[in-house]
Amino acid sequence: MQRTAILGLGHYVPSRVVTNVELSKRMDTSDEWIQQRTGIKERRHVDFPNDPMGSSDLAARAAANALADAGCAATDIDCIIYATLSPDRNFPGDGVLVGAKLGLAGVPALDIRNQCSGFLYGLQVADAFLKAGTYKRILLIGSEVHSTGLDFTDRGRDVAVIFGDGAGAAVLGPARDDSQGVLAVALHADGRFADELHLPFPSSAKMPRITEEDVRAGKHYPVMNGKNVFKHAIVRMPEVVGEVLAAAGLAVSDIDMLIPHQANLRISEAVQKKLELPDAKVFNNIQKYGNTTAASIPLALDEAVRQGRVARGDLVCLTAFGAGFTWGGALLRY
Numbered sequence: 001m002q003r004t005a006i007l008g009l010g011h012y013v014p015s016r017v018v019t020n021v022e023l024s025k026r027m028d029t030s031d032e033w034i035q036q037r038t039g040i041k042e043r044r045h046v047d048f049p050n051d052p053m054g055s056s057d058l059a060a061r062a063a064a065n066a067l068a069d070a071g072c073a074a075t076d077i078d079c080i081i082y083a084t085l086s087p088d089r090n091f092p093g094d095g096v097l098v099g100a101k102l103g104l105a106g107v108p109a110l111d112i113r114n115q116c117s118g119f120l121y122g123l124q125v126a127d128a129f130l131k132a133g134t135y136k137r138i139l140l141i142g143s144e145v146h147s148t149g150l151d152f153t154d155r156g157r158d159v160a161v162i163f164g165d166g167a168g169a170a171v172l173g174p175a176r177d178d179s180q181g182v183l184a185v186a187l188h189a190d191g192r193f194a195d196e197l198h199l200p201f202p203s204s205a206k207m208p209r210i211t212e213e214d215v216r217a218g219k220h221y222p223v224m225n226g227k228n229v230f231k232h233a234i235v236r237m238p239e240v241v242g243e244v245l246a247a248a249g250l251a252v253s254d255i256d257m258l259i260p261h262q263a264n265l266r267i268s269e270a271v272q273k274k275l276e277l278p279d280a281k282v283f284n285n286i287q288k289y290g291n292t293t294a295a296s297i298p299l300a301l302d303e304a305v306r307q308g309r310v311a312r313g314d315l316v317c318l319t320a321f322g323a324g325f326t327w328g329g330a331l332l333r334y
């Protein structure tokens with residue numbers, strides 16, 4: 001059976017750079033606190049009102065870059081898989097919106113709701129579709145606009161400083177030979193921890209779904225128990241890396257590059273330490289972009305390739321952990 005290969009990669013981030021110093025003018029925080037606790041120096045925000053964009057706009061630009069990298073036309077794509085927690089609308093999903101923006105009327109679009117692990121969930125679905133021969137060229141996108149939904153007051157400072165806007169995309173198709181392709185993907189979820197990181201309102205379990213009082217109380221902003229998320233992430237990520245390595249019959253020492261979901265530089269460093277990987281084999285770019293949730297893995301992978309840190313044939317390991325909880329790992333020969 002032919003493996004699934006990454007034929008092209010692309011990303012897009014808004015041009016507006018938001019530094020820690022800028023945030024510290026809007027809320028009680030500091031460059032020192034943010035860098036020490038998260039490693040983040042700056043992130044990108046969509047520039048409202050000058051250049052308004054939604055998640056699907058970022059996605060369309062990242063997709064165009066990935067298509068160019070793959071040497072494909074948009075019309076070569078026969079399926080879109082789109083991961084986000086910040087869709088333009090509650091429904092329909094962003095998949096159809098990006099399809100329309102790319103001129104792909106009639107092409108199926110599947111939306112994935114698995115937050116930081118969304119790209120890996122999408123990768124497993126795409127891998128199964130391609131192996132079954134259901135589709136030949138899949139566009140897999142992770143895209144987020146967080147900045148329009150964060151509480152930039154002291155109340156929301158723990159969450160607001162972490163997240164950034166961005167998009168990453170991959171064109172996937174059958175590998176030409178065994179020197180390339182996805183070797184293993186492992187996914188997990190545990191909804192007992194749903195309250196640890198979530199956006200409570202609007203909710204279909206409430207009548208009405210949101211009230212003015214809810215808005216005044218900030219219930220339309222994400223809530224996070226950062227310490228608990230951190231604690232679970234640094235255990236689950238190395239664990240699932242072990243799982244994909246075992247599935248492929250490989251060892252940690254075979255990994256050429258680990259690309260962890262960019263949640264917090266301290267999380268990436270803890271995962272690196274647990275796996276005993278040298279700095280040269282771990283790629284981080286959270287310093288520039290913050291946590292871009294579903295976009296973070298394709299954004300980091302694309303940058304790693306463009307910087308020459310990942311070459312064709314390298315063994316690349318991806319891992320993510322986030323809201324749900326959901327987590328996963330993937331092993332591929334780039």
Ligand code: UT7
Pocket residue numbers: 028029030033034037038116157158159161162197225226227229230233262263264267291293321322323
């Ligand atoms: O994408 C996957 C999902 N998300 C994650 O993986 C995030 C995981 N968690 C984290 O990254 C960290 O828990 C945070 C960066 C969110 C927080 O770091 P922490 O070291 O766990 O800090 P903390 O929550 O224990 O807060 C320590 C102190 C508190 O003050 P007191 O109670 O010690 O007086 C907070 O109120 O830091 C305060 N604090 C802040 N201070 C300045 C919280 N946010 C901020 C802030 N600036 N932005």
